[in-house]
Amino acid sequence: MPPTTCVRCQTNKAVVKRPKNHHKLCRDCFIAVFEDEVHHTIVSSKLFYRGEKVAIGASGGKDSTVLASVLKTLNERHDYGLDLVLLSIDEGIKGYRDDSLETVKRNAVQYDMPLKIVGYDELYGWTMDQVVETIGKKGNCTYCGVFRRQALDRGAKTLEIKHVVTGHNADDVAETVLMNLLRGDLPRLSRSTSIVTGGSLNDVKRSKPLKYAYEKEIVLYAHHKKLDYFSTECIYSPEAFRGTARSLIKNLEKVRPSAILDIVRSGEDMARLTPDKGQGACACDEGEGMGGCGSADAKTSGNDLAQMEASLKEKPTANGLETEITSNATPKVIDSDDVVKLPIRQRRSKEPGPVQLQTLGKCVKCGYMSSQAMCQACTLLEGLNKNRPEISIEG
Amino acid sequence: MAASCSRCKAPDAKFELRNVATCENCFREYVDSKVIKRFTVLQRETRASPKPEPRRYVAGLSFGPSSTALTQILDKTAQYQASRKGSSPFEPLVVHIDTDLSHPADAHDTPAQKLLARYREKFPNVSLECVHLSKVLSVNTIDWTTIPIPGDGSDVERLRQFFSSLPSVTSRADSLRLFIRHLLLHVALERSYSALLFGHSTTALASLTLSEVANGRGFAVPWQISDGLFAVCTYRRTADPASAGESSQEESKIQFPIYYPLREILKNEIVTYLSTMPSVQDLIPSPDKASSSVVSHKDQSIEEVMARYFDGVEGPYSGIVTNVVRTAGKLDRLETSQYCRLCGITLDEEGDSTWAGELGDDPADSSLTQSKGKLCYGCKRSMGG
Numbered sequence A: 001m002p003p004t005t006c007v008r009c010q011t012n013k014a015v016v017k018r019p020k021n022h023h024k025l026c027r028d029c030f031i032a033v034f035e036d037e038v039h040h041t042i043v044s045s046k047l048f049y050r051g052e053k054v055a056i057g058a059s060g061g062k063d064s065t066v067l068a069s070v071l072k073t074l075n076e077r078h079d080y081g082l083d084l085v086l087l088s089i090d091e092g093i094k095g096y097r098d099d100s101l102e103t104v105k106r107n108a109v110q111y112d113m114p115l116k117i118v119g120y121d122e123l124y125g126w127t128m129d130q131v132v133e134t135i136g137k138k139g140n141c142t143y144c145g146v147f148r149r150q151a152l153d154r155g156a157k158t159l160e161i162k163h164v165v166t167g168h169n170a171d172d173v174a175e176t177v178l179m180n181l182l183r184g185d186l187p188r189l190s191r192s193t194s195i196v197t198g199g200s201l202n203d204v205k206r207s208k209p210l211k212y213a214y215e216k217e218i219v220l221y222a223h224h225k226k227l228d229y230f231s232t233e234c235i236y237s238p239e240a241f242r243g244t245a246r247s248l249i250k251n252l253e254k255v256r257p258s259a260i261l262d263i264v265r266s267g268e269d270m271a272r273l274t275p276d277k278g279q280g281a282c283a284c285d286e287g288e289g290m291g292g293c294g295s296a297d298a299k300t301s302g303n304d305l306a307q308m309e310a311s312l313k314e315k316p317t318a319n320g321l322e323t324e325i326t327s328n329a330t331p332k333v334i335d336s337d338d339v340v341k342l343p344i345r346q347r348r349s350k351e352p353g354p355v356q357l358q359t360l361g362k363c364v365k366c367g368y369m370s371s372q373a374m375c376q377a378c379t380l381l382e383g384l385n386k387n388r389p390e391i392s393i394e395g
Numbered sequence B: 001m002a003a004s005c006s007r008c009k010a011p012d013a014k015f016e017l018r019n020v021a022t023c024e025n026c027f028r029e030y031v032d033s034k035v036i037k038r039f040t041v042l043q044r045e046t047r048a049s050p051k052p053e054p055r056r057y058v059a060g061l062s063f064g065p066s067s068t069a070l071t072q073i074l075d076k077t078a079q080y081q082a083s084r085k086g087s088s089p090f091e092p093l094v095v096h097i098d099t100d101l102s103h104p105a106d107a108h109d110t111p112a113q114k115l116l117a118r119y120r121e122k123f124p125n126v127s128l129e130c131v132h133l134s135k136v137l138s139v140n141t142i143d144w145t146t147i148p149i150p151g152d153g154s155d156v157e158r159l160r161q162f163f164s165s166l167p168s169v170t171s172r173a174d175s176l177r178l179f180i181r182h183l184l185l186h187v188a189l190e191r192s193y194s195a196l197l198f199g200h201s202t203t204a205l206a207s208l209t210l211s212e213v214a215n216g217r218g219f220a221v222p223w224q225i226s227d228g229l230f231a232v233c234t235y236r237r238t239a240d241p242a243s244a245g246e247s248s249q250e251e252s253k254i255q256f257p258i259y260y261p262l263r264e265i266l267k268n269e270i271v272t273y274l275s276t277m278p279s280v281q282d283l284i285p286s287p288d289k290a291s292s293s294v295v296s297h298k299d300q301s302i303e304e305v306m307a308r309y310f311d312g313v314e315g316p317y318s319g320i321v322t323n324v325v326r327t328a329g330k331l332d333r334l335e336t337s338q339y340c341r342l343c344g345i346t347l348d349e350e351g352d353s354t355w356a357g358e359l360g361d362d363p364a365d366s367s368l369t370q371s372k373g374k375l376c377y378g379c380k381r382s383m384g385g
């Protein structure tokens, strides 16, 4: 086969077939197109304002490394006037974070960005290793997930930064859409699709500038830009489920590459059809999009079909559609997400910008946004702290 | 030794139904009563007056297990109603759409017609009819100016060309599904039937839900999988060649009931149900060997990927299957003033403008500007890529 020329510049040899639409591009054009698309997302969603201090949740993994590289490039090219900082979390898992933190440290030098590493010990008084010593390996993904969710926000607060960007990509969003349909979680479905979450509710706004970028293109971008990144799986995710939504998405992508974006589109549209009208754009249950525990296969706990099935069986309505269908009164499954009025997601088509906030609940202990009196992290910590004496006896 | 039936206490319950031992009779009765209950709901929800009125329903038959089971239950119900004095007439018309484009539309003794003749013998209380897919071209619930149907040749030839011009297996499967739906709807409207029934099981509805999502049709999901009234627009054809390229006038809009009476039964329950009636089961053509083994992804549609996925999920995780359908049913049906001129779902202008704003204009879409504002996102995707 003769070498194909790039469809964009019509000059150079095409070296990339874009996973997203199969356009054949040369290296430079691919990089330019990728960056232009992220720029468009940033501008059309009005993600930033001039002079804003923004923390990039950095794990050393591909998503956050690409995010840091692209943001640095765009910030200079389009003169966003952003003050970018790398923010990394050290869960305190011996040997696990060492290499990825080394990567982040090199990134800080490469991108000439300040780096702040915050440890679970300083945020919670517990490292993950200590948590595992106390409760064993089973269930620790819950802890890791809950702690991680807040870690970036808490870390940003220590830096007095009000905006954290994460490396969630289109595959992540599509996966969350399918997972939430499978587990029947409409509030979470509507949250998971919005590009900006949080806001003044917990003082820290979260956004995902790579929301429309294909994972495969992120890998290609990292490859062609020769970015320095690290890939690993969290060693504390024995329950991390492989296969379900993620492999379904990969199969769909093979059949029709546009499927990933089409699922994101469907998710956004369905968010507007949920009974609470797309309210509730908080960041409280996103995966973290920055490698580590949630990387690739298990963004959130409960991805396991068997776990999900078991939890469905506990609900009285799970064993048939009868109750829903024969009567018009829908038995409402009360779930913490349903109780609290969370922020309204605005119609971005008309008025882009962060979500507006309605009623807010804050954790009595730490002040973090919460639908309960005490947030999940503090609840878990309370349980852990009760067990603390046992450790000191053993140790 | 098998356990005794938890429903009638008969010894030797051969089956397990929703985790309890069940005998053959009780299994059949369970499925029948679930479906008949849905007929009752349908009657109640669509009744125009308190007086008994004939129940004239069109049901689609693909010759698969679910629609065959639906035909069986329609036949049984019609027989029962006929035997009762004073009950309102129950008149089902079961329609098979023959999608075989390798023979002319008016061919006789086609494989589909032969098979339908066997169904006719088995189900004497329902009317059965075979309609060729090419008839869809005369349906006026689609605005034909918005999709690329070639103008020359026989209807079969035009359809064949249309399908081969589509960009993917998924596009073809998606359009075929829409055509079948329109054609069945057309038969029902033209002959003054009062509702259209589909044989989807819970599993099929769950699979349809996720297929719709993966086809970019998330907005359509609550319309597509709920029972109830569905807005149907008809379009007038402009015969005037000077107006070629312009879209047709919307002529009328009516509300028509579409129901899925098997929605509370899982696919494997339907298979078991049919296994208790060998003479019915024997009617069903065995599925292609090729489709059960692993085929290349290129030859698969999103629909097939989803069906396979749910085949794997259903056995051990039936609660999840049920959950998907229940969750999708909770979504609001949003109504706007404009309808997609292919699939008939209300158009989502807000979603379209948000999406265009976020993603920017895709130059590849420019060829479709003609259909802008007339086709929904999912239909544009199917026609264009």
Ligand SMILES: [Zn+2]
Binding pocket: A006, A007, A008, A009, A010, A011, A012, A025, A026, A027, A028, A029, A030
């Ligand atoms: Zn080029």
Ligand SMILES: [Zn+2]
Binding pocket: A363, A364, A365, A366, A367, A368, A374, A375, A376, A377, A378, A379
């Ligand atoms: Zn707290």
Ligand SMILES: [Zn+2]
Binding pocket: B005, B006, B007, B008, B009, B010, B022, B023, B024, B025, B026, B027
């Ligand atoms: Zn029995």
Ligand SMILES: [Zn+2]
Binding pocket: B340, B341, B342, B343, B344, B345, B375, B376, B377, B378, B379, B380
């Ligand atoms: Zn459509």
